[in-house]
Amino acid sequence: MNRPDAIFYSITFYAYLASFLLYIVHVALKKEKVGLYATIVAGIGLIPHSIAFGTRWAHQGHIPLANMYEYMGLMSWMVVAGLIYFVIRYKNHKIGVFVSPIPVMMLVVASLLPNEVNRQLMPALQSNWLAIHVTLAALGSGAFLISFAGGTLYLLTDDESVKVGRESVRREWNLFAIFWIAVPIVVAVLLKLIGILPTPINQVPANMMGRLTGSAVTQFALMASDGPLYWGRTAIGLGIGLVVAAIAWPLYHGRIVKQSKLAGAGSRMFMVVVAALLLSAIIVGFLIKNGTVMLTGRSYLKIFEFFGPVLVISWALSPILWFFMGRAQGAWVKSLGLKRTVFEEIGYAAVAIGYPLYTVGALFAGAIWAEQAWGTWWSWDPKEVGALIIWLFYTGFLHARYQREWRGKRAAVLLVLGMVFVFVSFFGNYFFGGLHSFEVT
Amino acid sequence: MSPTPPEKREAKQDGGFDKMIDQAWNLLKSMKFAIVILLILAAASIFNLFANEFIVPVRGGASQAYATYDQAYGGLRAGILTFMQMYSPYTSWWYSVLLGLLLLSLLVCVIDRGPIVWRLVTKPRFLDSSADFTDVPQHDTIKGAGAAAAMEKVFKRRGFLLSRTSNEAGEQLIAGSRNVWAHTGPWLVHVGFILLVLGGAMIARGSYQSNAGGLPGDLLKPDETEWGFNIRVDDFEIIYHPVQVGQYVQVDGGAMIGRIFDENEDGTFDIEIFSPSARTISSVDPARVENRIDRRMQGGRLDQTNIADYVATLTIIENGQEIRTETVEVNRPLRHNGYRFYQSSFNDRVSDDQGRWMTILNVRKDKGAPFVWLGIIICSFGLLVGMYFEPQRMYALVRGEGKDQEVFVAGRSERNRALFADRFETIVSAIREASARGTKEAS
Numbered sequence: 001m002n003r004p005d006a007i008f009y010s011i012t013f014y015a016y017l018a019s020f021l022l023y024i025v026h027v028a029l030k031k032e033k034v035g036l037y038a039t040i041v042a043g044i045g046l047i048p049h050s051i052a053f054g055t056r057w058a059h060q061g062h063i064p065l066a067n068m069y070e071y072m073g074l075m076s077w078m079v080v081a082g083l084i085y086f087v088i089r090y091k092n093h094k095i096g097v098f099v100s101p102i103p104v105m106m107l108v109v110a111s112l113l114p115n116e117v118n119r120q121l122m123p124a125l126q127s128n129w130l131a132i133h134v135t136l137a138a139l140g141s142g143a144f145l146i147s148f149a150g151g152t153l154y155l156l157t158d159d160e161s162v163k164v165g166r167e168s169v170r171r172e173w174n175l176f177a178i179f180w181i182a183v184p185i186v187v188a189v190l191l192k193l194i195g196i197l198p199t200p201i202n203q204v205p206a207n208m209m210g211r212l213t214g215s216a217v218t219q220f221a222l223m224a225s226d227g228p229l230y231w232g233r234t235a236i237g238l239g240i241g242l243v244v245a246a247i248a249w250p251l252y253h254g255r256i257v258k259q260s261k262l263a264g265a266g267s268r269m270f271m272v273v274v275a276a277l278l279l280s281a282i283i284v285g286f287l288i289k290n291g292t293v294m295l296t297g298r299s300y301l302k303i304f305e306f307f308g309p310v311l312v313i314s315w316a317l318s319p320i321l322w323f324f325m326g327r328a329q330g331a332w333v334k335s336l337g338l339k340r341t342v343f344e345e346i347g348y349a350a351v352a353i354g355y356p357l358y359t360v361g362a363l364f365a366g367a368i369w370a371e372q373a374w375g376t377w378w379s380w381d382p383k384e385v386g387a388l389i390i391w392l393f394y395t396g397f398l399h400a401r402y403q404r405e406w407r408g409k410r411a412a413v414l415l416v417l418g419m420v421f422v423f424v425s426f427f428g429n430y431f432f433g434g435l436h437s438f439e440v441t
Numbered sequence: 442m443s444p445t446p447p448e449k450r451e452a453k454q455d456g457g458f459d460k461m462i463d464q465a466w467n468l469l470k471s472m473k474f475a476i477v478i479l480l481i482l483a484a485a486s487i488f489n490l491f492a493n494e495f496i497v498p499v500r501g502g503a504s505q506a507y508a509t510y511d512q513a514y515g516g517l518r519a520g521i522l523t524f525m526q527m528y529s530p531y532t533s534w535w536y537s538v539l540l541g542l543l544l545l546s547l548l549v550c551v552i553d554r555g556p557i558v559w560r561l562v563t564k565p566r567f568l569d570s571s572a573d574f575t576d577v578p579q580h581d582t583i584k585g586a587g588a589a590a591a592m593e594k595v596f597k598r599r600g601f602l603l604s605r606t607s608n609e610a611g612e613q614l615i616a617g618s619r620n621v622w623a624h625t626g627p628w629l630v631h632v633g634f635i636l637l638v639l640g641g642a643m644i645a646r647g648s649y650q651s652n653a654g655g656l657p658g659d660l661l662k663p664d665e666t667e668w669g670f671n672i673r674v675d676d677f678e679i680i681y682h683p684v685q686v687g688q689y690v691q692v693d694g695g696a697m698i699g700r701i702f703d704e705n706e707d708g709t710f711d712i713e714i715f716s717p718s719a720r721t722i723s724s725v726d727p728a729r730v731e732n733r734i735d736r737r738m739q740g741g742r743l744d745q746t747n748i749a750d751y752v753a754t755l756t757i758i759e760n761g762q763e764i765r766t767e768t769v770e771v772n773r774p775l776r777h778n779g780y781r782f783y784q785s786s787f788n789d790r791v792s793d794d795q796g797r798w799m800t801i802l803n804v805r806k807d808k809g810a811p812f813v814w815l816g817i818i819i820c821s822f823g824l825l826v827g828m829y830f831e832p833q834r835m836y837a838l839v840r841g842e843g844k845d846q847e848v849f850v851a852g853r854s855e856r857n858r859a860l861f862a863d864r865f866e867t868i869v870s871a872i873r874e875a876s877a878r879g880t881k882e883a884s
Contacts, residue, residue, distance in 0.1 A: 089860065120682035123750050123771035345859050352856065356824035364817045373772045375650075375783040375805045377813060378641065380531040385490050392483035396476050403472040421487075 003117055004059050008052035009073070013107045015045030016080065020104050023096040035093025042100060043084050049077050062121050065134035068426070072110040074135065076103035078142025082353070086146065086346055094338055095346065098149045101278060106145075108285055129369035136361020137387070141422050143354025144394070148422075150347030151415025152274075154340060154408070176322055183248065184241025184315065239311020242273055242318060272321045273314065279321075280313035344408065347415050348401055355394050362387040386425025393418035469549040478546055482539050489530040499528035532645070544638050551631050561624040561832075565604035565616040568836040568851060577836070577851035578858070579865040583872050587879025588848040589613070589839045595871045601835050608838075617835035624855075626827020633820025636812045643809025652785065654801040656793045661802070665759065668780055668804075675766065676754040677787065677800040681747050684710075684732045688747050691734045692725060698734065698743070735789070742789065751784050753800040769802070781805045831856050835868070848872070 022038035025031070053073065056064040064070040083099040287309075366387065367377040378384060397414040400406035468474050497513040499506045506528045510519035526533035574580045583592065593615065596603055601617030608614055653661040655674040665671045684690060686701050692712065699714035699722075709724040732747040750770055757764040757777050769775045775782040785803035792798050807813075831854060838849040850869060854861035 116687065118687070119685060120688075120747070120749065122746065123748065126750070127772040129772075339859070341859050345857055349857060352828045356821075356828045359824055360821050364821060367813070368817070369772075371810075372774065373783075375774065375781060375785075375803050377644065382490060382493075385486050385531075389483050389486045389490075392479050392486065396479040396483070399472050399476045399479065403476065406473070406476055421483075 003056075003115065005052040005056040005064075005117075008048040008055060009107070009111075011048040012045050012052060013104070013111075015041055015048065016076075016100065016103045016107065019045060019096070020100040023093065023100050026093055027097045032093070035096065038096055038100070039084060039087050039093055042080050042096065046077065046080055046084075049073070049080070053077070056117065059117055060119055062126075063131045063135075065130060065138065066118065066121055066125055067114065069110050069113040069115040071134060071138050071426075072106050072113065074138040075142040075145065076106040076110070078139045079103045079106070079145050082143055082146045082350060086349070089349075090342060090346070092338065092342070098153055099146055102145050102149065105278065105281060108281055124373050127369060127373065129365060129372065133361055133365040133369050136357045136365060138361075140354040140356075140358025140361055141426070143350045143357065144390075144419060144422050147347045147350035147354065147415050148419035150343045150345075150350060151412040151419075153338075154343040154347060154412040155416070176319070179245040179248075180242065180315075180318055180322075183245035184238040187241030187244050188238050239315050242311070242315045243277075245273075272318050275321055276314035276317040277310060279317060280310040283313060284309045344412070347412060351394055351397060351415070355398065358387075358394070359391060363391060383425065386421065390418060390421050390425055393421060466549060466553075469546050470553040475546050475550070478539065478543050482543060485536060485539055489536065492527055492530055496522065496527050503528060540638070544635065547631050547635050547638070551628065551635060554628055554631075558624050558628045562622050565606075565618065566834060566836075567604075567606055567608075567614040567616045568838060568849075569608050569614065570610075571838055571840070571849050574836065574838065574849045574851045577853055579853065579862055580849070580851035581865075581869045583848045583850060583869070583876055584846065585876045585879075586844050586846055588846050588872070588876045589837075591875035591879055592837050592839075592848050592850060592872050594875055595868060596835055596837075598871075599868060601833075613839040615835075615837040615839070617837070619833045619835075620830045621832045621834070623826050623830035623832045626823045626825075626830070629823025630820050630827060631823075633816045633818075633823055636816030636819065638816075640809035640812030640814075640816055643812065644807045647808050649780075649804070649806040651804050652801055653782075653804055654788060654799050656791065656799050657795075657797050658793065660758075669778060670757055670759040670764070672775075672782065672802075673756045673758055674753060674800055675756055676752075677797055678752045679748055679787070679798070680750040680752060681732055681744070682749045684727060684730055686710075688732050689734060689743050690730050690732050690747075691736075692722070692729050692731075694731075695734070695736075697722075698736065701730070751787060751800070753784050753802070755782065755802075779806050833861065 019038045019042035022034055022041060026035035026038055053064060056070070065074065079099065079102050083096055083103075086095050086099070087093055366384070370379065371377045393414055397411055397418065400411040400414060497509060499509045503526070506526075507519050507523045509528075510522045513519075514522070522528075525535065530536060568574055568577070593603065596615070596617040599619070601619045604616045604618075606614050606616075653672070655661050657674050657676050659674050661672040661674065662668065682688070684701070686704050689698070689700050690710075690712065691698050692714070697712075697714050698716040699712040701710045702713050703711040705711065705724060707724075709726055710730060711721065711723045712725055712730070714720050714722055732744055734742070734744040734747075736743045753769045754766060755769055755775055756766045757775075764777075767775050769782055769784045771784055774784070781804070783803040783805070784800065786801045788799040788801060833854045834852065836849075836851045836853075840847045840849070850872065852861065852865040852868065854864075
């Protein structure tokens with residue numbers, strides 16, 4: 001079936017991409033006007049984005065928030081709206097260079113999710129609470145994405161201007177090697193040991209088999225087969241390990257700095273992986289567009305087929321990026337001239353906007369709806385537990401901000417981890433099933 | 442023997458128990474404890490999420506736990522898993538202890554912070570001497586004849602409520618407050634959560650739950666003793682979505698089963714047939730296609746996803762009298778005398794002479810529901826107040842008169858300090874401008 005919203009989503013994507021590129025030009029050339037244009041383009045992008053949402057709503061006959069594609073669309077809308085709000089509030093366009101890639105990435109990922117127009121809503125979803133519950137949760141999650149940007153930049157600006165000598169560079173490379181090779185290998189082995197990575201089809205847990213249908217079972221079987229594909233899938237573990245390393249290094253950054261006087265190395269590792277993931281996603285996106293990489297038609301495991309190559313390519317790209325970023329000495333964040341307190345405040349302000357939306361939307365409205373639909377306020381369903389974990393993290397962050405010892409870096413770490421769980425909860429349906437896996441079943 | 446450390450001696454002399462209570466109280470009210478318990482709960486929830494997925498499920502209740510684990514993992518691991526109650530991790534003793542600690546922390550915070558919040562909202566705060574002003578990050582001094590009047594004017598124009606007093610030196614002190622009532626927000630959120638947790642605990646411990654089913658014409662119970670009333674099933678109907686792309690369908694009265702993958706402009710369908718043999722048929726007339734399929738797959742009906750709604754018509758009978766008739770759907774339960782009746786499922790293996798299936802209703806009654814509702818309302822209100830309104834305070838000290846008048850100004854915001862620094866600059870500039878205007882007019 002033709003998607004009437006597709007053309008508007010395409011325009012939106014190109015507007016956000018243009019905005020991101022303009023922000024880069026703004027920062028690189030230090031031209032204030034270009035920053036203004038970038039923000040205007042992002043703002044203009046919200047128009048086709050809103051029209052796409054409205055068109056889909058009109059065409060389906062119900063609010064387009066019944067699947068992950070639609071949810072992600074609204075989340076990215078919130079990120080852009082939040083970006084414009086913060087740019088105006090702080091009178092600084094440079095914020096855009098960190099926040100604007102998020103909606104671009106989200107729209108890329110969303111385009112890989114099942115996105116057919118669906119006029120038939122299952123009975124459990126036919127309620128006004130769908131709009132309240134999902135809209136508020138998506139808007140709250142969007143705000144958390146902005147806080148994530150604030151938190152990571154706070155960690156990055158930990159890069160104090162330490163002169164890096166020849167000896168330090170060698171040490172940095174040694175550390176990079178550990179985080180690039182040793183951590184990913186350990187993670188890959190661990191993942192394999194606990195059975196998340198390719199499992200022979202006869203060892204797939206019975207409860208999981210029940211959830212897989214048709215082509216999904218085929219996918220699982222392929223994962224388990226021997227040969228190049230098997231090793232390709234195993235390499236995904238290395239990619240996941242790289243992401244783990246990227247998060248772990250900045251977290252232990254202080255300790256590393258104290259021991260080896262390598263200020264900035266952890267933060268650079270983080271940026272290397274973020275940049276590598278972005279670049280890889282773009283590469284894989286193009287490979288899919290020109291047909292080199294084929295994704296399984298209606299399979300919900302398509303997302304893994306996308307992220308598999310992305311993770312592997314990221315791992316391969318990392319040393320190259322590490323080399324080039326090392327030459328820049330990580331001073332570019334500092335060169336932006338944004339104070340560290342601004343990042344902290346953006347992180348906090350975004351949580352202050354998103355936390356009430358998420359609490360009322362995801363937890364309270366969800367509980368009220370669950371009482372109305374299933375007769376129980378809380379079922380410890382995986383999605384509910386996911387929402388609770390996210391809520392606990394951000395509640396922890398809000399408390400941390402009032403505690404002197406927990407302010408700043410530790411609070412920023414909570415923002416980063418909180419975001420990880422926003423995504424774990426978001427994609428959790430594919431792993432955990434439960435009452436909220438409307439699409440998967 | 443080494444001498445007892447002075448702290449320990451003091452504790453013994455001072456009454457060890459009282460001190461212990463004080464220490465426990467201080468620990469429970471501390472922000473650090475709250476952060477740690479929140480993060481431990483988050484970690485425990487993550488652990489449970491994965492444990493539920495990877496640990497062998499136990500069928501037959503807690504009594505079967507050890508035997509099931511023993512068979513899957515062996516004696517030692519089975520003992521640990523059973524002790525940790527991993528067959529029901531979210532209601533396990535250790536998870537309940539964590540929730541209990543969180544509740545205790547919430548209770549202590551609410552009691553401890555109550556008077557502080559009250560004072561923050563009701564009592565104006567002054568800075569007593571010019572030295573105090575320099576301790577506040579945002580501070581400035583304005584000199585000139587009209588400075589004090591200008592300051593008051595600007596404060597008022599910016600929405601600050603003013604209170605006045607004077608210090609021992611006879612200098613005038615002014616306190617301006619804006620949105621200070623928003624200090625109640627976090628406190629209300631804590632109160633709301635206590636009610637929520639209490640309500641949840643009451644529901645978990647003492648709620649009534651059962652299933653009742655019947656064919657149209659049946660009474661759900663033999664008499665009215667259990668609920669104080671009875672329910673009669675008048676009708677039960679399953680409504681299907683219109684036939685459309687993506688649905689499992691049967692063609693020619695069930696001769697072929699497949700899935701529609703495209704709809705043509707002339708309204709015909711292209712269908713991927715699975716049974717009796719795999720093939721594709723094109724341009725099938727909609728009249729040949731039905732989306733009600735009386736076949737099963739993996740324990741469920743093949744047409745499960747084609748169902749738009751399940752509608753049961755029920756009549757409440759109390760003391761033998763028909764009270765009212767209502768339709769019950771998913772998302773629309775029947776509520777009567779505290780009982781709720783949910784359209785839960787149906788049995789398509791039993792039908793009446795008109796071919797109508799048996800409806801199955803889930804019946805519930807929760808004592809804690811009012812607490813949950815109240816908790817949600819208070820908590821939502823607290824979040825709105827606490828997060829979207831920013832308490833701000835301005836302070837001023839007026840020294841001298843006429844040309845020698847000096848006004849010390851300081852300002853503080855609980856949040857967004859960098860933004861408030863800009864706002865403070867604007868306020869001070871406005872005071873300076875107004876003061877200069879006033880001086881000109883006076884001269």
